[in-house]
Amino acid sequence: IIHNLEIVDVLGMGGYGQVYLGRHLETSRLYAIKSLPQTGLDLRQRNFQRTEISLHSRLSAHPHIIGLKHVIRQPGWIHVVMEYGPEGDLFSSIADKDVYFGNHDIIRKVFLQLIDAVTYCHDNHVYHRDLKPENILVFDGGHTLKLADFGLATTDPISKDYGCGSGFYFSPECQGDLAHPAHRVGYASAPNDIWSLGIVLINLAAGRNPWRQASLKDETFKAYMSDPDLLFKILPISKELHTILKRTLCVDPIRRIELDELRERIARCRYFTRTP
Structure with missing residues (x-):
């Protein structure tokens, strides 16, 4: 469980971290959670992460851009909670x-x-x-x-x-x-x-x-x-x-x-x- 989201599946893995499917414990609504590790990163990698989150949050109100709902910070991790697309890419x-x-x-x-x-x-x-x-x-x-x-x-x-x-x-x-x-x-x-x-x-x-x-x-x-x-x-x-x-x-x-x-x-x- 991350915050109030239960992890129900793995959607993707990459050099950046993992993307999980999370279910909200109260509403049962599904979200994509991009989990970004914070350990072992150099300054350039940290800047890339910071830029990605800030730019996406600036744009996410548009109807044709995936919504960024909120960011959860935990020791060693940043979890970016986003709109889930069940039909894929x-x-x-x-x-x-x-x-x-x-x-x-x-x-x-x-x-x-x-x-x-x-x-x-x-x-x-x-x-x-x-x-x-x-x-x-x-x-x-x-x-x-x-x-x-x-x-x-x-x-x-x-x-x-x-x-x-x-x-x-x-x-x-x-x-x-x-x-x-x-x-x-x-x-x-x-x-x-x-x-x-x-x-x-x-x-x-x-x-x-x-x-x-x-x-x-x-x-x-x-x-x-x-x-x-x-x-x-x-x-x-x-x-x-x-x-x-x-x-x-x-x-x-x-x-x-x-x-x-x-x-x-x-x-x-x-x-x-x-x-x-």
Whole structure:
């Protein structure tokens, strides 16, 4: 038992700690509890934990961001009590449940929710830096999405943490391999999040990733650099969506689409998947 929560299951384990399923002893309501060990941490790890909790609590009132309910401090541990998502994450809904492929109305509805959540983060000067289906929880049979896991989030508009995030989803500038190491001055955090949203959009519409990494070491991405129409040729996406993706996955972050325009274009997009 942690405070007034009975541990009923283990939801996940990682280098950061554990996530448990807890049941409130009085209300029987279920919560996810992220338990973070405090022993053996260096200053950098402590700062990451402190940042994650403070930024998530700043944002958790938004309807499409997982609610952070409260923080319990015990000797050697910090327990973060959060809203529980019993239907799992977006990755399993795309890969295992086939909720979205060809379902244009649901894709539009949930991607607009994601844009709203990321816009709220950016309006509050928070950049997620790890947007991917595994960090998005699903509710209402796939009709509602909520953003989770602010472990890599930052308030820095210019980030110098190259390679921060997940390989499939981070932007080319985040890896820094398009610039000479001597010229690396950091990359803008907001356009990096927008690139990641573009990859999530492809996941929703096509059920797969376009490349393993947006790096010149990746043959498919290298082909995309020389052929801007490659995505339409290799993925079952509509022409409308392809036009949007060319702006969202623009290699130059200065020319990349911004969130307000992306929202307008998605709201007007009728078809996402190219069906035979």
